[in-house]
Amino acid sequence: MAINWFKYSAPTTFYPLAGKLIPWFAISSAILFAVGLYIGFVVAPSDATQGEFYRIIFIHVPSSIISMFLYLIMAGYAALGLIFNTRLSSMMASAIAPTGALFAFISLWTGALWGKPMWGAWWVWDARLTSELILLFLYLGFIALHASIDDPRRADRAAALLAIVGSVNVPIIYFSVKWWNTLHQGSTIKYSGTSMHIAMQQAMFTMLAACWLYAIAIALMRVRSIILEREKNTKWITELAEVK
Amino acid sequence: MKKLSLFSLLLLVIRRDLVLAMRRRADVLTTLFFFVMVVSLFPLGVGPEMDMLRKMAPGVLWVAALLASMLSLGRLFSADYLDGTLEQMLLAPQSLSVLVLGKMASHWMVSGLPLVLMTPVLGLQFDMSVEAIGVLMLSLLLGTPILSMVGAIGAALTLGLRGGGVLLSLLVLPLCIPVLIFGTGAVQAVTSGLNVSSHLSLMGALLVLALAFTPWVTAQALRISME
């Protein structure tokens, strides 16, 4: 069966679809958060070297990973919007940006909280930390550029170009631990054989999934309000039940 | 229609410039981000040794504040110049100095005040002590208005010259160096346990001097530039 993807790339059909999907994502995200936090903070044993502090990992690592992936997804949507001139993809890109910035910020914040006991300083100028900071700035740059152009079509296109150019930073963050000798630790999640306790692993993956679902739910909510705002003069919006 | 008093004229100008800054919502935030960015670049170039960074911190923050306020000075009069508003201001039937003072005040609110408020976070990044951060903030609070006011003179003089931005810094930076020295001096004094009040009161005096003279000087500079 062939699905007509283009049908769902039109705001008219996407708007109600997103409306139906949001509760599912939101509810499952909430459940997973609860489970993940329970495993992470109650079930998982305390770490031999890091004591109880390590538990911040269950927030820090998912948000770090997601902040990077969201950037790539945002850049991907922006590129689609730029090349195929599809309104919805540009709207998705601008809907994702604030969530991405939020996760980047959380990553920095939790990292800083963790750094004080571990390294004795809130912040060190290490390559990974710095490149995560740059990622936050790239998100903010995207948002600021979009905000300072009044014409939404032009804003979409300009910000898209910026997002694409900025995506070179993501591999730099990812590989920074390998390229430079840093304080920050390297990858612990490996595909073969990990050193982590099984409960830690479960908590980590549950939290990661929860964050993903949360990001999707928020992005869908935001894109719905963007659609409402941008298309407020079209006929189908004025006929919507919630607008009347 | 009723006549405006000098004070409400001052408020009008300040409000106008603030509204203009807010229209470009990005404006206020971006000066701030520039500041944060410059401060964050240094450790990258210099290396992550905490001891050295702690020592550098007040200098870096002050230089960054100086640059951020310099960068935003370019806009102070040039927009008004290009669209002809400045001509109208020179023809205003009230004292031009008051208009200029209003523009200086709003410039500071947009590009100086946010930096002061941001300082604690950056100070912590450089592992500064709470006391030092307090003095640093105080010195910036006294110093950034001076930068805006002295900068305004330069902005008025370089009006309408292309490449004015850089020429402007060239004129203004030397005048701002005393502020920089007293400002960082105050922080160094507090970290080495000395008395800071002499530095700060000197800056206070500079601020009063600037308030008294710069609006008038800037007004004259504007008249010269419009010829």
Added chain:
Amino acid sequence: MKKLSLFSLLLLVIRRDLVLAMRRRADVLTTLFFFVMVVSLFPLGVGPEMDMLRKMAPGVLWVAALLASMLSLGRLFSADYLDGTLEQMLLAPQSLSVLVLGKMASHWMVSGLPLVLMTPVLGLQFDMSVEAIGVLMLSLLLGTPILSMVGAIGAALTLGLRGGGVLLSLLVLPLCIPVLIFGTGAVQAVTSGLNVSSHLSLMGALLVLALAFTPWVTAQALRISME
């Protein structure tokens, strides 16, 4: 009237921008003075300890170069935009990328090259070794054109936005940080006796990449901004 080849068009654009820069004789000098001034401010803010200064030197010089080139970027397209020349460039019957490349090249000649040439003098002030100065110059020679080219993208995107200067830095600085890191890394490598060629060849690769892609990206950005 005869048709111009692509290459002579490139030369025409470069010559035009250089002539314009020379007309404002101050222009070339002021970027340079800004650079010198920022570099000289740091010792003032930080204190006169030679050991620390020597360590800071490459970072400070690189950051100052970055800021100087950032500051002059604002002018890259905005003058052409305001007086309508940019419209005419977009309507030119040849590849817009070539025109853009010409503008980038002349921007570098005016605001990058002089900094490279000035570096030895400033390096000596910071008591750097001759070897380190050589590597620093080489890294700046490779790096400043990248700054001009990446900066051009930002300049094109922020065209016509008030407060663009600061927004521009916000967009461009993060993208330029890798250049800064490799550049200072090279100097640190040479002072600690390591091999510098890996850093420099990375920068060379970045330069080639930038040459290949930025003119086209900037041309697209210009078309978007003119909408």
Added chain:
Amino acid sequence: MLEVSNLACSRGDHRLFSGLCFALSPGQIMQVQGANGSGKTSLLRTLCGFISPDEGCISWGGTDVRELAEDYFAQMMYLGHLNAIKDELSALENLRISAGLSGMELSEADAIAALRRMGIKGRERLPTKVLSQGQRRRVSLARLLVNDARLWVLDEPLAALDVGAVALIGELIREHLAGGGMVIFTTHQPLVVAGMEMRSLSLS
């Protein structure tokens, strides 16, 4: 009221005019004529004090304008090639602020009325950046309606205006003159001010 005697002005090595004498009393209007580059703008800007003349003197009510300074500015308004409006502000805000700068407090209702009269209906609250060339000029000209200056100095007020707007400006000038005002202006387009004698000054 306005008396100009023996005025001379030069730009670069170029003498634009010299020995210029004229006077303007209440209710009078004068058009400055001349080809492109003959010095019309320079003359008007000299009257505003932006350019200091090589020779001669400009007086208002018998006193040199340079002595009067702000007292003179309070009684005149200048409208130049540039519109003096802010792209980011709406027409309404622009008008209220420029009234404020000339020392008047203008209520929103008055401002809207003035803009309506100038034909900016329904676009009072858009940023002026999106307006057309002619609409922007109209916003700038709306200042004529909210001002109690006696002397109007208008440099090509009709530029970019359509026929309807040109007629309206003619009407405004007529009202101003009838109220004892004075106008000195330049234009390359014909401007009809009903029932008023138009004096003219030719520069060459």
Added chain:
Amino acid sequence: MLEVSNLACSRGDHRLFSGLCFALSPGQIMQVQGANGSGKTSLLRTLCGFISPDEGCISWGGTDVRELAEDYFAQMMYLGHLNAIKDELSALENLRISAGLSGMELSEADAIAALRRMGIKGRERLPTKVLSQGQRRRVSLARLLVNDARLWVLDEPLAALDVGAVALIGELIREHLAGGGMVIFTTHQPLVVAGMEMRSLSLS
């Protein structure tokens, strides 16, 4: 040659025009008419590709201009509200460079001849910044003389010009049409082109 069919354009939430159809063949001239803000500039800028239309298509010799891109640009020239001249450069340099940007090499003698014809005599080597408003417009218009574009798109070419210059522009347009050129333009002033039928398009 130039065919426009079913063109629609909106700015903000405002539909400026829609369903616009016209064609222009060699030797024809068309004036776009309309009050301030009716969308004349927007139409001309759409023809240049600065604004992408909401609907409809613009074709040149049967091919969509977006496909032709640079081949279309080679055959048209646009002269907008802005003069596109550099304040710091002299009239001569400005003209030679803008010819260069449109792909022509222009000798100094040819450039001077063109400027003379436009009435910029004796000021060819001054920085254009010191020229008067009308003189600057003339420098900009001199590009019409050193260009082999077939389609001229002129947005208020007469702004700031004195009567002599207006007549000259009329003459230039006549020559261009006689050579098989096409012109589409806007103006709020009357422009007489001797012996040519003037088509007009009204926007409202």
